[in-house]
Amino acid sequence: MEEVDLIIGAKYIIPIVPSRTYLVDHVIVVKDKKIVDIVKKSQVDEKYKAKEVVQLGGGARAGDSDLDEYILTAGxxxxxxxxxxxxxxxxxxxxxxxxxxxxxxxxxxxxxxxxxxxxxxxxxxxxxxxxxxxxxxxxxxxxxxxxxxxxxxxxxxxxxxxxxxxxxxxxxxxxxxxxxxxxxxxxxxxxxxxxxxxxxxxxxxxxxxxxxxxxxxxxxxxxxxxxxxxxxxxxxxxxxxxxxxxxxxxxxxxxxxxxxxxxxxxxxxxxxxxxxxxxxxxxxxxxxxxxxxxxxxxxxxxxxxxxxxxxxxxxxxxxxxxxxxxxxxxxxxxxxxxxxxxxxxxxxxxxxxxxxxxxxxxxxxxxxxxxxxxxxxLGVDKELGSIEIGKFADIVAIKVTSPPIYDAISHLVYVGTNRVTDVWVGGKNLLKNTVLQTMNEDEIRKKVIEFSKKIKDIRPTTGTIVIQ
Amino acid sequence: MEEVDLIIGAKYIIPIVPSRTYLVDHVIVVKDKKIVDIVKKSQVDEKYKAKEVVQLGGGARAGDSDLDEYILTAGxxxxxxxxxxxxxxxxxxxxxxxxxxxxxxxxxxxxxxxxxxxxxxxxxxxxxxxxxxxxxxxxxxxxxxxxxxxxxxxxxxxxxxxxxxxxxxxxxxxxxxxxxxxxxxxxxxxxxxxxxxxxxxxxxxxxxxxxxxxxxxxxxxxxxxxxxxxxxxxxxxxxxxxxxxxxxxxxxxxxxxxxxxxxxxxxxxxxxxxxxxxxxxxxxxxxxxxxxxxxxxxxxxxxxxxxxxxxxxxxxxxxxxxxxxxxxxxxxxxxxxxxxxxxxxxxxxxxxxxxxxxxxxxxxxxxxxxxxxxxxxLGVDKELGSIEIGKFADIVAIKVTSPPIYDAISHLVYVGTNRVTDVWVGGKNLLKNTVLQTMNEDEIRKKVIEFSKKIKDIRPTTGTIVIQ
Known part of the structure; x- marks a missing residue:
């Protein structure tokens, strides 16, 4: 039993490499910022003990329907x-x-x-x-x-x-x-x-x-x-x-x-x-x-x-x-x-x-x-750009709520209702269930709204009529 | 003081007619399925008493940031x-x-x-x-x-x-x-x-x-x-x-x-x-x-x-x-x-x-x-298709979370991060804060997933490789 940092699982994993391939009911195992294994969900418990396990889909998360599924792919x-x-x-x-x-x-x-x-x-x-x-x-x-x-x-x-x-x-x-x-x-x-x-x-x-x-x-x-x-x-x-x-x-x-x-x-x-x-x-x-x-x-x-x-x-x-x-x-x-x-x-x-x-x-x-x-x-494809063993754990999770799914890859690209919910970079969680972990979103948006008021004040007029 | 059924307010209202126009800080007043008035938010309390008031934006709703704004427009x-x-x-x-x-x-x-x-x-x-x-x-x-x-x-x-x-x-x-x-x-x-x-x-x-x-x-x-x-x-x-x-x-x-x-x-x-x-x-x-x-x-x-x-x-x-x-x-x-x-x-x-x-x-x-x-x-433009007094109250609310907003119309059409949250048809609420009011979403999705399994079973193979 190997100790690892993080295990992320979801119904679908699209590893990018090999191309045109996806895995069903697998998990990604992360240690020291990198992907160390990709295994069947049913076998992970025999092999790894993780500090954190994020199993997405099937209603595991508050607010999710039992029917919501997730796709994991490279950032x-x-x-x-x-x-x-x-x-x-x-x-x-x-x-x-x-x-x-x-x-x-x-x-x-x-x-x-x-x-x-x-x-x-x-x-x-x-x-x-x-x-x-x-x-x-x-x-x-x-x-x-x-x-x-x-x-x-x-x-x-x-x-x-x-x-x-x-x-x-x-x-x-x-x-x-x-x-x-x-x-x-x-x-x-x-x-x-x-x-x-x-x-x-x-x-x-x-x-x-x-x-x-x-x-x-x-x-x-x-x-x-x-x-x-x-x-x-x-x-x-x-x-x-x-x-x-x-x-x-x-x-x-x-x-x-x-x-x-x-x-x-x-x-x-x-x-x-x-x-x-x-x-x-x-x-x-x-x-x-x-x-x-x-x-x-x-x-x-x-x-x-x-x-x-x-x-x-x-x-x-x-x-x-x-x-x-x-x-x-x-x-x-x-x-x-x-x-x-x-x-x-x-x-x-x-x-x-x-x-x-x-x-x-x-x-x-x-x-x-x-x-x-x-x-x-960018010359970094030995370390990044796909979900492969040995690469950094730069991973996104996308919630898919519009069935049916006949092909997870086509569904991800062509169905406009999918939403990114979670992001990891080198195994570090930057976005957790749509909430930013490293930035204060409200503070930034507030400043943007203030700054844009100044910008707007001297914007040339357009044909749009605004009734205050 | 007139009694009405529903008042819906938001930062921005795009009435469609007149074209290329939007209102700031107004509300839509609904009675007997129809729009009976569109007035400034600051004046509505003097004129109308509503059975239901839905004021969107500014953090009024649980889960919203104070900075989230809404656009109301025609369905x-x-x-x-x-x-x-x-x-x-x-x-x-x-x-x-x-x-x-x-x-x-x-x-x-x-x-x-x-x-x-x-x-x-x-x-x-x-x-x-x-x-x-x-x-x-x-x-x-x-x-x-x-x-x-x-x-x-x-x-x-x-x-x-x-x-x-x-x-x-x-x-x-x-x-x-x-x-x-x-x-x-x-x-x-x-x-x-x-x-x-x-x-x-x-x-x-x-x-x-x-x-x-x-x-x-x-x-x-x-x-x-x-x-x-x-x-x-x-x-x-x-x-x-x-x-x-x-x-x-x-x-x-x-x-x-x-x-x-x-x-x-x-x-x-x-x-x-x-x-x-x-x-x-x-x-x-x-x-x-x-x-x-x-x-x-x-x-x-x-x-x-x-x-x-x-x-x-x-x-x-x-x-x-x-x-x-x-x-x-x-x-x-x-x-x-x-x-x-x-x-x-x-x-x-x-x-x-x-x-x-x-x-x-x-x-x-x-x-x-x-x-x-x-x-x-469809020959129904006398009754539908815009937010105008006398027309049916077929209204959608869209949450906008990506500032800045220089023009609400352009923002609605060109910014892909906006999300529909509420829908009314003839003043009846079909979608409330993204939750369907007239349909059982989980029940339908469950049936769809079951039915699509049958369809998928005899789907011709494609080039996609699925690892189970």
């Missing part, structure tokens, strides 16, 4: 977020992308972004991410040192990018200054267990060749991933072609930036040849369907085509300002649904339409994209 | 559902549309559909619809008399179509027999307060010209709406062109079936000229984005183009077998997001791509499509 990797911007959730909607940026988001950022904004906004994002099952965030925003501290305190894991942009902001004046601050941040976090530093050159239209080369150099020197927006809109692609005679991907290829360390976000404008170029260079792609749709970027990431070429595709929410939440379950569902349409349409990427497309990008692929693929992109 | 109209098929939720996924139909859904229906299946499946659908804020369902399936009885008992409103199809099923042998049974059903329900009968010819490929003409005659005689699938897939359109030399819409036009009494569901394959034809004939269109996406029907309803032509567009979930839930909030969100992509793509409908499309189909239009437009299509 989600939100592979693209600007956490602090959660304070600008719904700040502007249903306006053109140009108006969204120039009349709303950029002026609001210019006015409000600062240490308080980043601290509070990141707290709000962390609480929302934990409540919806994200255990690892790939983060990019100003004041990475503040975001990193908030994220570490929340108990989440994160890769936090150093922001680099050629324009002056409150954070730094030019690329050199961003990089200088960045090097300090990298130094500070390079050995942190929970927070990994990375490089975040904003996008081709805001970064010079010189800065990209410097980023490449730092990436190689410190073995850091590069997190960048790429081919997000057709305007970006057209402008670069006009300016440099090259599409953005070709420019980065010319600079030698394409590699397995690159995480290219959005990629809504891709030809077949570009999909192959991405694959040949082992570039990781992050698909942010809800943000792309909401901002009307005139394209959608051709996930099926990229996967066909062998590209590692991940999923991210982007910021809540263009989503408007940080929920990876709904992001997966959207991605699965929209890829079937994408497959059928004559996209700018010149994919062939196909009438029998509902088989494209099945639910088990979506779950991999939201977990293990994120871990691969 | 949703799910304008296309096959309720009993909720028993086949997730029965098959991620296979081609042809396999989905021929290997999974049709054999399962042939084996299982009967009185018990329809009763239990409709009960499951009603409990799910009520829990997600649908107060009016536009229903189409076999055994309409059973579905109607279940829906009436649940307290919901519904328009229930008589099914008509040229193939023999367990319910009837030919079009004449469906119509014969249908006339009895119409007779039975034509004066019912909550359930309205309608005519449900299945689709152009399953209905003869003779049956369409008989449907048209009955529709005119009894003033009934006609609920039909139309232009759902490119295969349907291509096959009709081959068979009759006409596209389906043109065939129905030739038969004189296009009118304000027609509710045409799906409409994913439309030219600009067809959008205008639909508008000229005042045909109502139901958009089912999640089902269309999931089944990979190779098109999407061009909502913006139809609305531009003046068409009354509504929203439906279709059955849970291709969705996989009956949640109108997520359906609205999906519709709002996808229409912006649709606007940008070179569809079969030959719409112009437009780079600045994020302004298309804004959130307030989505809310109208999910409420008042449904009421218009």
């Amino acid at each position: 989600f990797f939100n592979m693209h977020c600007h956490s602090a911007m959660t304070l600008l959730r719904g700040y502007a909607d249903d306006v053109s992308l140009l108006d969204w940026l120039t009349k709303f988001i950029w002026p609001a950022e210019a006015k409000w972004v600062g240490e308080e904004f980043v601290k509070l906004g990141t707290e709000l994002a962390c609480l929302e991410m934990i409540k919806t099952g994200t255990t690892y965030a790939n983060e990019m925003y100003y004041y990475p040192e503040i975001a990193a501290e908030v994220m570490e305190n929340s108990g989440m894991r994160a890769t936090v990018s150093v922001p680099i942009i050629k324009f002056p902001t409150i954070y730094a004046n030019n690329e050199a200054e961003y990089l200088e601050k960045g090097e300090k941040f990298i130094e500070q976090y390079k050995s942190n267990e929970m927070i990994r530093p990375a490089l975040g050159p904003h996008a081709v239209y805001t970064i010079t060749d010189e800065a990209y080369l410097r980023v490449k150099e730092l990436s190689e020197k410190h073995n850091l991933v590069i997190h960048t927006h790429l081919h997000e809109t057709h305007v970006e692609v057209a402008d670069e072609e006009k300016l440099n005679g090259k599409r953005p991907l070709a420019r980065l290829d010319g600079l030698g930036v394409l590699s397995e360390r690159l995480i290219a976000v959005h990629m809504t404008q891709l030809t077949k040849e570009e999909c192959q170029l991405v694959a040949d260079n082992k570039v990781n792609v992050v698909h942010c369907p809800e943000s792309n749709l909401k901002l009307g970027v005139a394209g959608i990431c051709p996930v099926h085509q990229l996967e066909k070429c062998g590209v590692n595709v991940c999923i991210g929410t982007d910021s809540a300002a263009s989503n408007d939440d940080l929920d990876m379950l709904s992001e997966m569902r959207c991605a699965a649904l929209v890829d079937k349409l994408c497959y059928n349409m004559t996209l700018k990427s010149e994919l062939e339409p196909n009438p029998q497309s509902s088989g494209v990008t099945p639910s088990h692929r979506m779950l991999s994209m939201a977990t293990i693929n994120g871990a691969k992109a | 949703f109209f799910n304008m296309h559902c096959h309720s009993a098929m909720t028993l086949l939720r997730g029965y098959a996924d991620d296979v081609s549309l042809l396999d989905w139909l021929t290997k999974f859904i049709w054999p399962a229906e042939a084996k299982w559909v009967g009185e018990e299946f329809v009763k239990l499946g409709t009960e499951l659908a009603c409990l799910e619809m009520i829990k997600t804020g649908t107060t009016y369902a536009n229903e189409m399936y076999y055994y309409p008399e059973i579905a109607a009885e279940v829906m009436e008992n649940s307290g919901m409103r519904a328009t229930v179509s008589v099914p008509i199809i040229k193939f023999p099923t367990i319910y009837a042998n030919n079009e004449a027999e469906y119509l014969e049974k249908g006339e009895k059903f119409i007779e039975q329900y034509k004066s019912n307060e909550m359930i309205r009968p309608a005519l449900g010819p299945h689709a152009v490929y399953t209905i003869t010209d003779e049956a369409y003409l008989r449907v048209k005659e009955l529709s005119e005689k009894h003033n009934l709406v006609i609920h039909t699938h139309l232009h759902e897939t490119h295969v349907e359109v291509a096959d009709e062109e081959k068979l009759n030399g006409k596209r389906p819409l043109a065939r129905l036009d030739g038969l004189g079936v296009l009118s304000e009494r027609l509710i045409a569901v799906h409409m994913t394959q439309l030219t600009k000229e067809e959008c205008q034809l639909v508008a000229d004939n005042k045909v109502n269109v139901v958009h089912c984005p999640e089902s269309n996406l999931k089944l990979g029907v190779a098109g999407i309803c061009p909502v913006h183009q139809l609305e531009k032509c003046g068409v009354n567009v509504c929203i439906g979930t279709d059955s849970a077998a291709s969705n996989d839930d009956l949640d109108m909030l997520s359906e609205m969100r999906c519709a709002a997001l996808v229409d912006k992509l649709c606007y940008n793509m070179t569809l079969k409908s030959e719409l112009e791509p437009n780079p600045q499309s994020s302004g298309v189909t804004p959130s307030h239009r989505m809310l109208s499509m999910a409420t008042i437009n449904g009421a218009k299509a």
